[in-house]
Every structure is written in C-alpha cells, then in structure tokens.
Amino acid sequence: IRVARGYTGRAKILKFEGCYHGHGDSFLIAAGSGALTLGAPDSPGVTEGVAKDTLTVPYNDVAAVKAAIAANPAQIAAIIIEPVVGNMGLVEPAAGFLAELRALCTEHGIVFIFDEVMTGFRLASGGAQQLYGVVPDMTTLGKIIGGGLPVGAYGGRADIMNQVAPAGKVYQAGTLSGNPMATAAGLAQLRYLHEHPEVYAQLEATTARLADGTRQIAQELELNYTVNRVGSMFSLFFTTEPVNNLDDAKKADLPAFGRYFHAMLSRGIYLAPSQFEALFISTSITDELVEKYLTACRESLVEAHGLSA
Incomplete structure (x- = not known):
C-alpha cells in the first residue's frame, strides 16, 4: 500500500x-x-x-x-x-x-x-x-x-x-x-x-470429492446448505442461499456451525473453528481420509441439527 x-x-x-x-x-x-x-x-x-x-x-x-x-x-x-x-x-x-x-x-x-x-x-x-x-x-x-x-x-x-x-x-x-x-x-x-505439476490435478480431484460429497450429504439430509469451492479451497456455509459476498456469508447459522464443529472434533476431524475460514486441502489427504471426513460430516450434521440418522 x-x-x-x-x-x-x-x-x-x-x-x-x-x-x-x-x-x-x-x-x-x-x-x-x-x-x-x-x-x-x-x-x-x-x-x-x-x-x-x-x-x-x-x-x-x-x-x-x-x-x-x-x-x-x-x-x-x-x-x-x-x-x-x-x-x-x-x-x-x-x-x-x-x-x-x-x-x-x-x-x-x-x-x-x-x-x-x-x-x-x-x-x-x-x-x-x-x-x-x-x-x-x-x-x-x-x-x-x-x-x-x-x-x-x-x-x-x-x-x-x-x-x-x-x-x-x-x-x-x-x-x-x-x-x-x-x-x-x-x-x-x-x-x-x-517439478511436480501433477500436484494440482491431485488436489483438484481430492477437493472435488470432499466438496461434492459434503453438498450431497447436506441435500440428502434436506439441509441444502451452500458449498463453495475453487481448486483446493472450499467452504460449507450453514445457509441455503448463495454466498457471493460478506452479507451473504453472515446469514449462516453460527450456532449450528458451532455444534457441527464440536461434533466433527469428537470424531477426529479438526476444522477451522469459524464459519468464516475456508478449508484448505493438502496432498496428504488420502482416499481413506476423504471417506472418514464424509462419514463424520454426515453424522455431525445429523447431531448438530437433531435429525434422525
């Protein structure tokens, strides 16, 4: 500046x-x-x-x-x-x-x-x-x-x-x-x-699985939350509306996110402790970890909203 x-x-x-x-x-x-x-x-x-x-x-x-x-x-x-x-x-x-x-x-x-x-x-x-x-x-x-x-x-x-x-x-x-x-x-x-440009294709594929899987789970639970992704960054927003700016992001259900965060933590998934922090995926995320995350995501959304599994 x-x-x-x-x-x-x-x-x-x-x-x-x-x-x-x-x-x-x-x-x-x-x-x-x-x-x-x-x-x-x-x-x-x-x-x-x-x-x-x-x-x-x-x-x-x-x-x-x-x-x-x-x-x-x-x-x-x-x-x-x-x-x-x-x-x-x-x-x-x-x-x-x-x-x-x-x-x-x-x-x-x-x-x-x-x-x-x-x-x-x-x-x-x-x-x-x-x-x-x-x-x-x-x-x-x-x-x-x-x-x-x-x-x-x-x-x-x-x-x-x-x-x-x-x-x-x-x-x-x-x-x-x-x-x-x-x-x-x-x-x-x-x-x-x-020297390893293939890293980006790997990150794209892994993050797509995580983000698409998260979106599908939210839809199946009839929560229909917004999931935004670009490359190896993504966010699950606790709102059904599109998120294109700050006012949109602030519509998220923060108490529900807090319950989800703790439910995920109890299942061994440590997310950033804020609705307003994106998730960053690394090459250390294996297929096994993707499945662990998605299983925990479903269970945690159910717990956070008091839904029937």
Missing part, C-alpha cells in the same frame, strides 16, 4: 468487505476471518484518521466500485482484493468481476493489487491470476512460499517496484527480511511444485 501511494501520489485505498489483508490499521476496516468470528469487524486502536483513507465496498459489486471511484476522483491509490476470498469462507469472484476491476484500474490510474497470500501457488502454479487470466499491477504472497516457515513477499510492475528503496524513495526494511532459513525452505517448496 505504501508503494502504491508513493507511486500514485494518492492517499486512499479501496478494499472489499470481508477480505482480510493482515492486521495493518488500514486493513482492519470491514475485515474478515478472525474479526468476523469475534464479532468486531473494526479493531479498537484504528484511528478515524486512518479509517477515512480506506474505502470499503461489497465483494462482487462492480457498480459499488464505480461509485466509489466517481466519489473520490483521482484520490484512490490502490484497489486491493483477495481474488478468491478465504476470509469470509470461500467466496469465488463472479464471472468477469476481476477483469472489470482490471479495466477500471487501468482507466483511472489505480494500482490493482492481488492479495494471493492464500491463493498463490495453491490454486495454480501462477495463482489466481493464472486461473482467471487477469494480471494485477502488484501481488502479495505468503504461506506456501515459505515451505512451512514464516515468510512474505510482494512484487509488481518494474515501474512501480522502482519506487522502492534503495532504487526509489519508498522506505522498505525489516529485521527478518531475507531470512535464510525461510528463504531456503520456500525455494525448496517452489522447486518441488515446479
């Missing part, structure tokens, strides 16, 4: 309700995930001065983005987005949504930032931008690129990155920058993925 502001000379940023981009003050406005779980989308300690420079609009709402740009002419430095959201549960971009944002940013001189901390190297070797064929101006990465160790990275167009010190005047430094152990682990992880 600092680089985008330095590059454009503008102050404001636009983010989407329910998207989480770390705990920087500028991002804790209508944030997702942990903030949603705690029932406090805005954190104490975020000043009004910071908040006024962060514009928020609903995810998947191009009209709202256009209105925000029109109301703040030549003032928005960046639009930042989770191209596939994992922090209000798994929410997929509507057809053409990312491409329309790309066009708007180009038209208005706004830096378009993909937060691919979750999706980078997970949905495809080139992340969500490869999957959807939309190229942002900047990208943030984390999680997978550390090979299990903590590391983050960002990059972008050369003319933007040339603003970063020492080449440019935008300050960037950190005690842990370039940590050799994390960097070595990350490089090993990325080399493995490059």
Whole structure:
C-alpha cells in the first residue's frame, strides 16, 4: 500500500468487505476471518484518521466500485482484493468481476493489487491470476512460499517496484527480511511444485470429492446448505442461499456451525473453528481420509441439527 501511494501520489485505498489483508490499521476496516468470528469487524486502536483513507465496498459489486471511484476522483491509490476470498469462507469472484476491476484500474490510474497470500501457488502454479487470466499491477504472497516457515513477499510492475528503496524513495526494511532459513525452505517448496505439476490435478480431484460429497450429504439430509469451492479451497456455509459476498456469508447459522464443529472434533476431524475460514486441502489427504471426513460430516450434521440418522 505504501508503494502504491508513493507511486500514485494518492492517499486512499479501496478494499472489499470481508477480505482480510493482515492486521495493518488500514486493513482492519470491514475485515474478515478472525474479526468476523469475534464479532468486531473494526479493531479498537484504528484511528478515524486512518479509517477515512480506506474505502470499503461489497465483494462482487462492480457498480459499488464505480461509485466509489466517481466519489473520490483521482484520490484512490490502490484497489486491493483477495481474488478468491478465504476470509469470509470461500467466496469465488463472479464471472468477469476481476477483469472489470482490471479495466477500471487501468482507466483511472489505480494500482490493482492481488492479495494471493492464500491463493498463490495453491490454486495454480501462477495463482489466481493464472486461473482467471487477469494480471494485477502488484501481488502479495505468503504461506506456501515459505515451505512451512514464516515468510512474505510482494512484487509488481518494474515501474512501480522502482519506487522502492534503495532504487526509489519508498522506505522498505525489516529485521527478518531475507531470512535464510525461510528463504531456503520456500525455494525448496517452489522447486518441488515446479517439478511436480501433477500436484494440482491431485488436489483438484481430492477437493472435488470432499466438496461434492459434503453438498450431497447436506441435500440428502434436506439441509441444502451452500458449498463453495475453487481448486483446493472450499467452504460449507450453514445457509441455503448463495454466498457471493460478506452479507451473504453472515446469514449462516453460527450456532449450528458451532455444534457441527464440536461434533466433527469428537470424531477426529479438526476444522477451522469459524464459519468464516475456508478449508484448505493438502496432498496428504488420502482416499481413506476423504471417506472418514464424509462419514463424520454426515453424522455431525445429523447431531448438530437433531435429525434422525
């Protein structure tokens, strides 16, 4: 965000309700995930001065983005987005949504930032931008690129990155920058993925079985809950309505999810303890584990809703 502001000379940023981009003050406005779980989308300690420079609009709402740009002419430095959201549960971009944002940013001189901390190297070797064929101006990465160790990275167009010190005047430094152990682990992880592209087909097949099986179980139990999936990420939403944005996600039956979580835990399946966290599937999930999950899912939904087995 600092680089985008330095590059454009503008102050404001636009983010989407329910998207989480770390705990920087500028991002804790209508944030997702942990903030949603705690029932406090805005954190104490975020000043009004910071908040006024962060514009928020609903995810998947191009009209709202256009209105925000029109109301703040030549003032928005960046639009930042989770191209596939994992922090209000798994929410997929509507057809053409990312491409329309790309066009708007180009038209208005706004830096378009993909937060691919979750999706980078997970949905495809080139992340969500490869999957959807939309190229942002900047990208943030984390999680997978550390090979299990903590590391983050960002990059972008050369003319933007040339603003970063020492080449440019935008300050960037950190005690842990370039940590050799994390960097070595990350490089090993990325080399493995490059050499084994079959990983993505395996993840796609496994996650499809889990998500499709979950959806079928909910239908057979006449719950008809929504299941969203992209690649190796998916969510079971405790609502019968489609989930395309934060307001949709918040319609979920949270007490029922809580009962389901504990029922699954008692059967040896440890889910993320929040309706607003997507599930991430790894190559360690075997056919046997898929069947264990689906059996536990059915039994836990029955228990959570007091149904007859």
